[in-house]
Amino acid sequence: MSMAGMPKPAMPTIPVATSVAASDTSTSLVIRPDPADQITCRQDAVRTLSDVVFSTRALPDGNQLRLLMDIQIPTSPRMRRPLIVYVPGGGFMAARKEGALDLRTYVAGAGFIVASIEYRTMLNGATFRDGVADVKSAIRYLRANAQTYGVDTKKVAVWGESAGGYLVSMVGVTNGVKSYDIGNDLDQNSDVQAVIDKYGPSELVKIAEDFNPELQAAYATNNPFLRYMDGVEKTVANPITYVKASDPPFLIFHGSQDKMVSPTQTLMLHNALRRVGARSTRYVLEGAGHGDLAFFGDFESGLPWSTRQTTGIMLDFLKHALADGTY
Numbered sequence: 001m002s003m004a005g006m007p008k009p010a011m012p013t014i015p016v017a018t019s020v021a022a023s024d025t026s027t028s029l030v031i032r033p034d035p036a037d038q039i040t041c042r043q044d045a046v047r048t049l050s051d052v053v054f055s056t057r058a059l060p061d062g063n064q065l066r067l068l069m070d071i072q073i074p075t076s077p078r079m080r081r082p083l084i085v086y087v088p089g090g091g092f093m094a095a096r097k098e099g100a101l102d103l104r105t106y107v108a109g110a111g112f113i114v115a116s117i118e119y120r121t122m123l124n125g126a127t128f129r130d131g132v133a134d135v136k137s138a139i140r141y142l143r144a145n146a147q148t149y150g151v152d153t154k155k156v157a158v159w160g161e162s163a164g165g166y167l168v169s170m171v172g173v174t175n176g177v178k179s180y181d182i183g184n185d186l187d188q189n190s191d192v193q194a195v196i197d198k199y200g201p202s203e204l205v206k207i208a209e210d211f212n213p214e215l216q217a218a219y220a221t222n223n224p225f226l227r228y229m230d231g232v233e234k235t236v237a238n239p240i241t242y243v244k245a246s247d248p249p250f251l252i253f254h255g256s257q258d259k260m261v262s263p264t265q266t267l268m269l270h271n272a273l274r275r276v277g278a279r280s281t282r283y284v285l286e287g288a289g290h291g292d293l294a295f296f297g298d299f300e301s302g303l304p305w306s307t308r309q310t311t312g313i314m315l316d317f318l319k320h321a322l323a324d325g326t327y
Contacts, residue, residue: 014091014224017211017259023267027274028282030256033310035303041102045109046072049149054117054141055134055184060125067134069117070097071149072108080146082155082322085138085192086116089162089291092131092228095119100161100292103306107159110315113151115142119167127230128237131163132170133182136190139171144185155322157194157248159314161291162261165200166239169269172250173242191248194321196314198253198305199290201261202269203238204229210262240269245277251317252280255288255304283313 049071057065074081084107088099097116108114119134120126135158143153160168172195174180181190201207205226208219229237250273254266266282273280285304292302304310 014260015215015218017208017215019212020257020259020263021210022256023210023263025284027271028267028284030284030286031309031313032286033288033304033307035300035307037307037309038303039102039106039306039308039311041105042109043105044075046074046105048072055137057120057130057134057183059120065120065124067118067120067137068097069115069138072104072114072116073150074108074111074113076111078111079150080152081111081113081150082157082318083142083151083153084112084114084318085135085142085156085158085168086114087119087135087158087160087164087167088116089160089164090121092122092126092163092225094123095121095164103311106311107315107318112318113149122228126228128166128170128228129180129230131167131228132174132180135167135171136180137183137185139190139192140181140185140188143188153189154193156192157196157318157322158192159196159198160200161198162200165197165266166202166204167200168195169197169200169202169239169250170242171195172248173239173244175246175248177242194248194318195250196253196317197250197266197269199255199258199261199263199266201225201265202240203234203265205234207261207265209264211259240272243269243272243276243278247273247276247278249279249317249321250281251314251321252282253285253305253310254282255285255290257287258290260290281317283310285310 051068055067104114117138120130158168175191235241254263270282288304
């Protein structure tokens, strides 16, 4: 029976903590980026292809959803370039490919093709399986069209922020897990060679672990992300479940004052990767919050994340990880 015409799921409210407990930094690197030392972008260094359709998905309501990406390509001549697939955040309720424009432009200007993608969210009736599948679809599409866009198919990284950080972590640790390869270009490989996870959750049921007791109690009775887990055993939706020594190198960032995703979330993933012998480096930005929160009226929150120091760490990681697989 068609579900067309049925109301879409309501957007849940994501609460914000009033305090964040200090977490262990013994296996991480603590930095204090200077907010005044910002990157500058040369818009003429890249050209952009907007609204490229990479997949079409059937939704539970019977409609079809075209998933789009914006592709930034350096203008300097070169036959093939490494590819970075950027996965935006949005609390699993929004996936705006237009986000992080300055950061994406800066990375593309350094010599990488950067594709910013959409994916299905809870407002489309999607679960974590759908989100992971959509990111892998984008990777396969870009590999299938490598000649058109100038992609080096052997050098592909994923970079995600917040909800996008969760999805790219899942993509990285499920290299070779074919159950997440669904839809288009199935003759192509969706494996990645590097992962950048910025303040992404890992164990969604513990997303408030570092927060004030009142918020922890609220999450215990009404966790807005349980629906995204699709009712499965919690380990199935947790990237830590899949970690193995052969995973691609991870670069992980978290702000010490993140009041939306507990800093412990990335710490658990980082330590799990290290325990099995995978390569993971984690940076804690002292005093930084949950990325760029300009949409909440906080126009200074994003400054630590767009400094030359923070973006320099990213570029150094990408250049090494995609050049020879080491970092």
